[in-house]
Amino acid sequence: xxxxxxxxxxxxxxxxxxxxxxxxxxxxxxxxxxxxxxxxxxxxxxxxxxxxxxxxxxxxxxxxxxxxxxxxxxxxxxxxxxxxxxxxxxxxxxxxxxxxxxxxxxxxxxxxxxxxxxxxxxxxxxxxxxxxxxxxxxxxxxxxxxxxxxxxxxxxxxxxxxxxxxxxxxxxxxxxxxxxxxxxxxxxxxxxxxxxxxxxxxxxxxxxxxxxxxxxxxxxxxxxxxxxxxxxxxxxxxxxxxxxxxxxxxxxxxxxxxxxxxxxxxxxxxxxxxxxxxxxxxxxxxxxxxxxxxxxxxxxxxxxxxxxxxxxxxxxxxxxxxxxxxxxxxxxxxxxxxxxxxxxxxxxxxxxxxxxxxxxxxxxxxxxxxxxxxxxxxxxxxxxxxxxxxxxxxxxxxxxxxxxxxxxxxxxxxxxxxxxxxxxxxxxxxxxxxxxxxxxxxxxxxxxxxxxxxxxxxxxxxxxxxxxxxxxxxxxxxxxxxxxxxxxxxxxxxxxxxxxxxxxxxxxxxxxxxxxxxxxxxxxxxxxxxxxxxxxxxxxxxxxxxxxxxxxxxxxxxxxxxxxxxxxxxxxxxxxxxxxxxxxxxxxxxxxxxxxxxxxxxxxxxxxxxxxxxxxxxxxxxxxxxxxxxxxxxxxxxxxxxxxxxxxxxxxxxxxxxxxxxxxxxxxxxxxxxxxxxxxxxxxxxxxxxxxxxxxxxxxxxxxxxxxxxxxxxxxxxxxxxxxxxxxxxxxxxxxxxxxxxxxxxxxxxxxxxxxxxxxxxxxxxxxxxxxxxxxxxxxxxxxxxxxxx
Amino acid sequence: xxxxxxxxxxxxxxxxxxxxxxxxxxxxxxxxxxxxxxxxxxxxxxxxxxxxxxxxxxxxxxxxxxxxxxxxxxxxxxxxxxxxxxxxxxxxxxxxxxxxxxxxxxxxxxxxxxxxxxxxxxxxxxxxxxxxxxxxxxxxxxxxxxxxxxxxxx
Numbered sequence: 001x002x003x004x005x006x007x008x009x010x011x012x013x014x015x016x017x018x019x020x021x022x023x024x025x026x027x028x029x030x031x032x033x034x035x036x037x038x039x040x041x042x043x044x045x046x047x048x049x050x051x052x053x054x055x056x057x058x059x060x061x062x063x064x065x066x067x068x069x070x071x072x073x074x075x076x077x078x079x080x081x082x083x084x085x086x087x088x089x090x091x092x093x094x095x096x097x098x099x100x101x102x103x104x105x106x107x108x109x110x111x112x113x114x115x116x117x118x119x120x121x122x123x124x125x126x127x128x129x130x131x132x133x134x135x136x137x138x139x140x141x142x143x144x145x146x147x148x149x150x151x152x153x154x155x156x157x158x159x160x161x162x163x164x165x166x167x168x169x170x171x172x173x174x175x176x177x178x179x180x181x182x183x184x185x186x187x188x189x190x191x192x193x194x195x196x197x198x199x200x201x202x203x204x205x206x207x208x209x210x211x212x213x214x215x216x217x218x219x220x221x222x223x224x225x226x227x228x229x230x231x232x233x234x235x236x237x238x239x240x241x242x243x244x245x246x247x248x249x250x251x252x253x254x255x256x257x258x259x260x261x262x263x264x265x266x267x268x269x270x271x272x273x274x275x276x277x278x279x280x281x282x283x284x285x286x287x288x289x290x291x292x293x294x295x296x297x298x299x300x301x302x303x304x305x306x307x308x309x310x311x312x313x314x315x316x317x318x319x320x321x322x323x324x325x326x327x328x329x330x331x332x333x334x335x336x337x338x339x340x341x342x343x344x345x346x347x348x349x350x351x352x353x354x355x356x357x358x359x360x361x362x363x364x365x366x367x368x369x370x371x372x373x374x375x376x377x378x379x380x381x382x383x384x385x386x387x388x389x390x391x392x393x394x395x396x397x398x399x400x401x402x403x404x405x406x407x408x409x410x411x412x413x414x415x416x417x418x419x420x421x422x423x424x425x426x427x428x429x430x431x432x433x434x435x436x437x438x439x440x441x442x443x444x445x446x447x448x449x450x451x452x453x454x455x456x457x458x459x460x461x462x463x464x465x466x467x468x469x470x471x472x473x474x475x476x477x478x479x480x481x482x483x484x485x486x487x488x489x490x491x492x493x494x495x496x497x498x499x500x501x502x503x504x505x506x507x508x509x510x511x512x513x514x515x516x517x518x519x520x521x522x523x524x525x526x527x528x529x530x531x532x533x534x535x536x537x538x539x540x541x542x543x544x545x546x547x548x549x550x551x552x553x554x555x556x557x558x559x560x561x562x563x564x565x566x567x568x569x570x571x572x573x574x575x576x577x578x579x580x581x582x583x584x585x586x587x588x589x590x591x592x593x594x595x596x597x598x599x600x601x602x603x604x605x606x607x608x609x610x611x612x613x614x615x616x617x618x619x620x621x622x623x624x625x626x627x628x629x630x631x632x633x634x635x636x637x638x639x640x641x642x643x644x645x646x647x648x649x650x651x652x653x654x655x656x657x658x659x660x661x662x663x664x665x666x667x668x669x670x671x672x673x674x675x676x677x678x679x680x681x682x683x684x685x686x687x688x689x690x691x692x693x694x695x696x697x698x699x700x701x702x703x704x705x706x707x708x709x710x711x712x713x714x715x716x717x718x719x720x721x722x723x724x725x726x727x728x729x730x731x732x733x734x735x736x737x738x739x740x741x742x743x744x745x746x747x748x749x750x751x752x753x754x755x756x757x758x759x760x761x762x763x764x765x766x767x768x769x770x771x772x773x774x775x776x777x778x779x780x781x782x783x784x785x786x787x788x789x790x
Numbered sequence: 791x792x793x794x795x796x797x798x799x800x801x802x803x804x805x806x807x808x809x810x811x812x813x814x815x816x817x818x819x820x821x822x823x824x825x826x827x828x829x830x831x832x833x834x835x836x837x838x839x840x841x842x843x844x845x846x847x848x849x850x851x852x853x854x855x856x857x858x859x860x861x862x863x864x865x866x867x868x869x870x871x872x873x874x875x876x877x878x879x880x881x882x883x884x885x886x887x888x889x890x891x892x893x894x895x896x897x898x899x900x901x902x903x904x905x906x907x908x909x910x911x912x913x914x915x916x917x918x919x920x921x922x923x924x925x926x927x928x929x930x931x932x933x934x935x936x937x938x939x940x941x942x943x944x
Contacts, residue, residue: 103886240888244885246871246876319810736931
């Protein structure tokens, strides 16, 4: 997301619209247009498909445009970069995206392995360093890894398979029609295309095969969907599974270099404050403490620059922590000293009750509200949130002889390389960034302030340094999910029909971290469930209100989709209640008929669309309706519920994936709430790894529960008052949703694969709140609403 | 005076700060990196290890408290990584990011050693001190239940 934000800011400065609607048509093999393709795959075309999509045909692969080409350094499609075959047959694949728990380090290379007919048990994965000119874009965020790399991976897999087949054919002095790659070997075929029994393993072929010219795209053949060995099956465990269960998996702090020192940093409690004075006399008495190092800070907008402060460097982490405790620092005043979140929430509510900047108008909303029989209005609040990934920030830096080696858990290793190089006065060529496993990321590890700190301290010390953030540091000095008030209004006519819809969003913008604070939600943030709403009411006004930022705003898993889904999906259930309607029926009615929303006709010109070409990744309300119907059906929506049990539903499109969630709750007379069951329906196009999709949906339900019930960051006089898990609680196993059933809409490869890391999160909190209302009549509009039920 | 202790069966001697938590000792001094830092206050369980067989938070356990005692970290749970809990973890595909899992496994292993046939509620109560921010709780529950069956049958 970082590069995209930078680009968007650049475009805004240059006055360009961040519109991502492509004028290109799909790139389709053999001049079959997308329309023809759809006709072919439609009803009654079975025979024709059988002819066109014969195994091994190029037509098995429909190439389509994605936003990958709009990313910095785009994609690299070069098998020599991503594939290495050893003579013993071991296939070494490069994972160039960071692994933070979604399974991308397994699922992305698995696509390549499948297409090249490799045996997964003989695969090794190596993690790429930060090097985008070599590997293509490496920003692991925005639920993009599969969305952008499924096609390049298949293409490289097909290339290597082709090269192996060519090498085998040459060996047998035959032609390519007499050979076929199959499960790590190339088989010789007879005149009838049947295996002769002769075969050569990949290891034996490797040196010849990899010396061959890489075939052009037109020369390639692709597997048909029914030939996939791993894709779509969900039976490949994550590559690090064994290492994780034995403690061998290596995360950011699990790296030791000869002579390494350990550091923690005292940072200003308020963003923008600086060191006024420091007394380190007691600190330096702590056994093991070597030195203190001042780190320069920067007033926002400072992108990912450190906050500044005093690093305490010691021979072990504990000594550094003790030394920091003994440190006496006086901090300067900051312009943000008066940031108090309860008051700020009141200001946002007041703003949300005034007309805002109109982003989108459909029909005559003012007229609809003026003539309404009834107007229903509610506000929905969401506080700042912090990622609280289990692995606190940490980085190892070794600055020596004008070179810098980094080992760190980072989502954007190449961005880190360029940012850190700049911060310590080196060129990117003088910096290497090795990427460890990430103990969770959720967006926090896209921001490399912690790596810059480590590099600065290592440079100053002249030794390798492991710089560790404590949990308190992580919670108090983050880049926070923005806070928000979503105000929703509906105009109801004489026939109890919703004829007017107004959504006004008030929240500080991420842009304020990168550029002078525009004081209002930005285009791409508006594109996450505000501007791009699927709601189909004849008169609509989509608005944003002003709110200044007083902290470092960053992105958090699912970003602005969380408050937008919270507001819209809660409000729909409230309207249903108001009008005596079933909440699911109301939701479907407001989504309207199945259609591809025409963004121009719908006045959505500034639609971000997650950087994807709209023609290929349109807002398809049919697919949204599809997941609503699927989740409802699986959850038994409409059946009579036992006393104390109820269902709540919510649906949301985010990151071009469609998710609907039905939460079942059970309450007892004394108000104890449990969640026995969740049904989540997801439409992510072609699904590469259903097992990991399910795990992401399970995790999204737990994170959704935390958002709904537990976590809010509070500011008192500019400083975050939360500190650790006792006052920033997250869901524990004692209260988890007992069974999350994931229902995946099945699609062939030809339906673009989308990402899954984020889209499960937004619908959960409103679905839970709607269930609580259905069970108890108590409506929650402010997050987090705590554990109480009634 | 140096503190002596056993770590994963190996005799060790430590003459540093006696108030140092065992977490930092095993990580920074022994390079046993399987035990993770998560909160430093005993609230998340990422640093769980065994002190004479009992699940204990390494971030609160000081070196002076482990003098002449035996601690086991994830690295020492089973030489081949085939403790029934580890096997169950793999059979259920529990982890997402994996960072908390060593602590989860150490908690589960100690729990099952004293409660070989736990109820569902007992599993959830015993594992409530271990946070998984990725939200793998459903699978953690299932893996503990599976390991209990495996252990009692094996």
